[in-house]
Amino acid sequence: MGPHIFLLFVGLTISLGDAALQPAPCDKSRKVFTEGWGVITDGPFGSNYTQDSHCEWLIKANNTHKYITLSFQSMGTECSYDYVFVYDGDSFSAPLLGSFSGKTDPQNITASSGSMLILLYSDTNYVLDGFRAEYSVTSCPGNCTHQSQGMCVVNTCVCEGDWGGKDCARRLCPEDCGATLGRGSCHLGHCRCSPGYSGQSCSLHRMDPSGNR
Numbered sequence: 500m501g502p503h504i505f506l507l508f509v510g511l512t513i514s515l516g517d518a519a520l521q522p523a524p525c526d527k528s529r530k531v532f533t534e535g536w537g538v539i540t541d542g543p544f545g546s547n548y549t550q551d552s553h554c555e556w557l558i559k560a561n562n563t564h565k566y567i568t569l570s571f572q573s574m575g576t577e578c579s580y581d582y583v584f585v586y587d588g589d590s591f592s593a594p595l596l597g598s599f600s601g602k603t604d605p606q607n608i609t610a611s612s613g614s615m616l617i618l619l620y621s622d623t624n625y626v627l628d629g630f631r632a633e634y635s636v637t638s639c640p641g642n643c644t645h646q647s648q649g650m651c652v653v654n655t656c657v658c659e660g661d662w663g664g665k666d667c668a669r670r671l672c673p674e675d676c677g678a679t680l681g682r683g684s685c686h687l688g689h690c691r692c693s694p695g696y697s698g699q700s701c702s703l704h705r706m707d708p709s710g711n712r
């Protein structure tokens with residue numbers, strides 16, 4: 500085999516390999532996911548979704564006490580015309596967790612019903628490259644933030660230290676309430692601010708206009 504033929508062969512192998520890894524474009528279909536983790540995307544990376552799309556993805560946990568968290572890696576739809584809708588349930592009558600459009604990655608979204616339904620809707624003109632998101636099924640919301648900030652006990656997070664919230668992702672006393680600067684102190688998971696200071700972490704002072712912009 501001459502060097503040119505060999506190079507051609509290698510090139511072909513690589514492009515075929517890529518094609519095999521790429522998911523097929525969604526086309527008015529519903530895909531059902533029952534694994535504990537997966538990737539949801541409207542189609543191959545770098546290719547646009549189609550006009551007049553209506554694509555559905557249903558994620559089903561193996562019981563209704565589980566949590567499903569969706570984490571976007573990329574997002575690109577025609578702003579205010581093409582949308583990704585996320586529902587906490589297995590139908591469009593379930594509570595809507597969010598509707599997203601444009602080019603900003605949405606924050607993580609968690610469904611608590613044991614199912615999550617995702618819809619990509621596009622109108623009849625102008626398309627972009629769509630979205631890619633990973634989901635994971637956990638016994639507790641957000642896996643108690645990777646289990647480093649809390650423990651999952653019977654589908655409920657028991658938070659550690661001054662972490663709080665359903666998924667232990669929130670600091671109860673952010674910046675320790677500025678205790679070392681005399682701005683405030685932490686009491687039972689809330690900042691108690693010194694006179695003149697206010698805000699969640701007692702970072703605002705009535706004489707300082709910078710926090711009021």
Ligand SMILES: [Ca+2]
Pocket residue numbers: 577580581621622623624625626
């Ligand atoms: Ca469009």
